[in-house]
Amino acid sequence: xxxxxxxxxxxxxxxxxxxxxxxxxxxxxxxxxxxxxxxxxxxxxxxxxxxxxxxxxxxxxxxxxxxxxxxxxxxxxxxxxxxxxxxxxxxxxxxxxxxxxxxxxxxxxxxxxxxxxxxxxxxxxxxxxxxxxxxxxxxxxxxxxxxxxxxxxxxxxxxxxxxxxxxxxxxxxxxxxxxxxxxxxxxxxxxxxxxxxxxxxxxxxxxxxxxxxxxxxxxxxxxxxxxxxxxxxxxxxxxxxxxxxxxxxxxxxxxxxx
Amino acid sequence: xxxxxxxxxxxxxxxxxxxxxxxxxxxxxxxxxxxxxxxxxxxxxxxxxxxxxxxxxxxxxxxxxxxxxxxxxxxxxxxxxxxxxxxxxxxxxxxxxxxxxxxxxxxxxxxxxxxxxxxxxxxxxxxxxxxxxxxxxxxxxxxxxxxxxxxxxxxxxxxxxxxxxxxxxxxxxxxxxxxxxxxxxxxxxxxxxxxxxxxxxxxxxxxxxxxxxxxxxxxxxxxxxxxxxxxxxxxxxxxxxxxxxxxxxxxxxxxxxxxxxxxxxxxxxxxxxxxxxxxxxxxxxxxxxxxxxxxxxxxxxxxxxxxxxxxxxxxxxxxxxxxxxxxxxxxxxxxxxxxxxxxxxxxxxxxxxxxxxxxxxxxxxxxxxxxxxxxxxxxxxxxxxxxxxxxxxxxxxxxxxxxxxxxxxxxxxxxxxxxxxxxxxxxxxxx
Numbered sequence: 001x002x003x004x005x006x007x008x009x010x011x012x013x014x015x016x017x018x019x020x021x022x023x024x025x026x027x028x029x030x031x032x033x034x035x036x037x038x039x040x041x042x043x044x045x046x047x048x049x050x051x052x053x054x055x056x057x058x059x060x061x062x063x064x065x066x067x068x069x070x071x072x073x074x075x076x077x078x079x080x081x082x083x084x085x086x087x088x089x090x091x092x093x094x095x096x097x098x099x100x101x102x103x104x105x106x107x108x109x110x111x112x113x114x115x116x117x118x119x120x121x122x123x124x125x126x127x128x129x130x131x132x133x134x135x136x137x138x139x140x141x142x143x144x145x146x147x148x149x150x151x152x153x154x155x156x157x158x159x160x161x162x163x164x165x166x167x168x169x170x171x172x173x174x175x176x177x178x179x180x181x182x183x184x185x186x187x188x189x190x191x192x193x194x195x196x197x198x199x200x201x202x203x204x205x206x207x208x209x210x211x212x213x214x215x216x217x218x219x220x221x222x223x224x225x226x227x228x229x230x231x232x233x234x235x236x237x238x239x240x241x242x243x244x245x246x247x248x249x250x251x252x253x254x255x256x257x258x
Numbered sequence: 259x260x261x262x263x264x265x266x267x268x269x270x271x272x273x274x275x276x277x278x279x280x281x282x283x284x285x286x287x288x289x290x291x292x293x294x295x296x297x298x299x300x301x302x303x304x305x306x307x308x309x310x311x312x313x314x315x316x317x318x319x320x321x322x323x324x325x326x327x328x329x330x331x332x333x334x335x336x337x338x339x340x341x342x343x344x345x346x347x348x349x350x351x352x353x354x355x356x357x358x359x360x361x362x363x364x365x366x367x368x369x370x371x372x373x374x375x376x377x378x379x380x381x382x383x384x385x386x387x388x389x390x391x392x393x394x395x396x397x398x399x400x401x402x403x404x405x406x407x408x409x410x411x412x413x414x415x416x417x418x419x420x421x422x423x424x425x426x427x428x429x430x431x432x433x434x435x436x437x438x439x440x441x442x443x444x445x446x447x448x449x450x451x452x453x454x455x456x457x458x459x460x461x462x463x464x465x466x467x468x469x470x471x472x473x474x475x476x477x478x479x480x481x482x483x484x485x486x487x488x489x490x491x492x493x494x495x496x497x498x499x500x501x502x503x504x505x506x507x508x509x510x511x512x513x514x515x516x517x518x519x520x521x522x523x524x525x526x527x528x529x530x531x532x533x534x535x536x537x538x539x540x541x542x543x544x545x546x547x548x549x550x551x552x553x554x555x556x557x558x559x560x561x562x563x564x565x566x567x568x569x570x571x572x573x574x575x576x577x578x579x580x581x582x583x584x585x586x587x588x589x590x591x592x593x594x595x596x597x598x599x600x601x602x603x604x605x606x607x608x609x610x611x612x613x614x615x616x617x618x619x620x621x622x623x624x625x626x627x628x629x630x631x632x633x634x635x636x637x638x639x640x641x642x643x644x645x646x647x648x649x650x651x652x653x654x655x656x657x658x659x660x661x662x663x664x665x666x667x668x669x670x671x672x673x674x675x676x677x678x679x680x681x682x683x684x685x686x687x688x689x
Contacts, residue, residue: 088441
């Protein structure tokens with residue numbers, strides 16, 4: 001299986017959510033010819049907390065490493081469509097010993113269960129489960145000299161808008177985390193937009209048995225600020241260049257058009 | 259006035275879906291979706307051969323004028339402050355070896371053209387780190403396959419790879435310097451790396467802090483790559499260089515490097531939107547720039563010229579992808595307030611520019627506003643790609659469009675002019 005074929009398993013043409021599946025992790029990797037490792041790890045994932053797919057609920061899984069893939073796969077058995085939103089690269093080599101974020105484990109998991117997912121023949125309108133890596137900032141640590149920086153953030157533009165979700169019958173969204181500690185700072189920008197548009201936000205600890213509880217998303221710094229994305233991207237550039245320091249409030253130049 | 263383009267049918271949904279998938283995996287187009295918008299256009303911008311023949315010499319003249327003006331400004335460090343450059347860059351750019359080193363390096367620039375009621379105009383030059391190779395070379399090639407009676411405007415990535423080989427030799431080591439954590443930049447570098455490999459070179463993808471310097475020559479010090487470098491392709495904005503650790507010797511990238519650069523970071527001089535504000539102090543005029551760029555003012559001089567803000571576009575000196583642009587009637591009220599505050603606080607970092615009337619392109623889904631980015635490498639045109647937007651502002655919601663050149667022009671289209679379309683709304687554009 002090559003990266004293109006694997007991506008098609010996770011973003012099939014007939015799913016209404018496939019356009020949001022991020023290709024970065026698939027396209028920047030090479031595992032041509034390798035056989036996926038067989039795994040049943042996902043079958044032990046606890047999804048008792050998940051609402052019924054017909055309830056008009058989207059799920060955002062913000063879990064460490066490959067866990068969101070396992071939970072997403074388990075939820076697909078219930079009728080949800082997993083949508084990988086991993087926006088980071090593996091690194092200079094697949095083993096990537098120097099990469100700050102271990103994306104290799106996620107890629108392996110996507111590879112391992114891709115064919116099983118395709119056999120489910122989920123309906124085109126199956127509600128989405130957006131898959132994220134909780135460790136995408138690598139703990140905000142400094143990058144040692146010589147290491148490969150593959151940290152990433154999510155932006156509201158990475159998700160469907162609230163209007164589009166509502167038009168598809170999505171009225172609530174559950175944030176699934178390891179400990180229901182509230183959304184990470186980048187995700188808060190997304191969820192608060194949804195909340196303001198009338199989508200109910202709930203949260204749950206995916207390891208527990210409790211049902212999701214309502215979450216009032218607090219206003220993050222720079223919410224809807226005109227320069228929010230520019231600041232964060234500038235920060236990523238700065239990060240990539242050796243330090244996870246404060247974001248400098250200066251708009252960046254760059255390759256953009258216009 | 260003749261329209262410079264032909265209207266063509268979009269690809270059907272199935273075919274376009276295949277093109278989109280191929281763009282992702284063959285051309286490293288990793289950001290094909292922004293919120294609810296597909297970032298790729300299902301139809302090309304089909305320029306007439308006549309229009310392309312008009313644009314090529316304009317872009318080449320602009321490039322020649324830009325490089326000459328940059329050199330003249332480097333020899334006049336007192337102008338740096340007026341450009342809005344941070345003090346660290348001002349200090350480093352004053353070193354005489356920056357100006358004397360310019361001829362060693364390659365200059366890649368993309369000029370953004372708009373067709374207006376007064377003919378072609380430019381909104382800016384992407385002089386520092388012009389991107390878009392994936393779209394200009396890869397996506398354009400994919401689209402061209404489906405439009406038989408058209409050609410592409412060239413393959414800038416292939417030309418770039420060939421030019422690197424010419425300067426740095428066969429099988430050279432090329433450091434592709436970028437922010438590795440930023441997928442939007444990474445995709446451009448991976449695409450270029452593939453083409454360099456095809457050309458027999460050895461591309462290494464690194465961040466700027468993986469560079470070290472010895473006697474002005476660059477070396478790699480990454481976990482995955484070490485040793486000398488023959489050529490540096492920089493895709494890291496110049497204004498961020500001062501934030502780098504001293505150990506990486508970032509100031510060599512300004513132009514004093516003995517290792518050939520593309521681009522030297524002194525390109526920030528013409529990347530600044532305040533570039534036109536120093537033209538009067540240069541020994542030579544920039545006639546093409548003066549004709550094609552709308553009149554540009556320091557925001558503190560608006561009232562002295564008897565102008566009203568509503569008639570102007572406001573841009574930050576180092577804006578990006580249409581961010582932070584203020585246009586009356588287009589910028590939402592809340593954003594207007596934020597921008598006004600920024601202008602009041604840092605007027606020396608902004609410019610005001612006359613607006614121009616952009617001619618929209620009729621498409622099956624309504625009028626769209628096109629912008630054509632033309633690449634020059636050492637003042638020769640090497641290709642182009644377009645962006646189209648539903649509103650007259652080319653920002654992050656604009657779509658990438660292949661620019662194709664029509665081989666033949668049908669009689670009905672040839673005679674089409676903007677006067678034939680009285681219902682069209684001409685709108686001022688910002689970018």
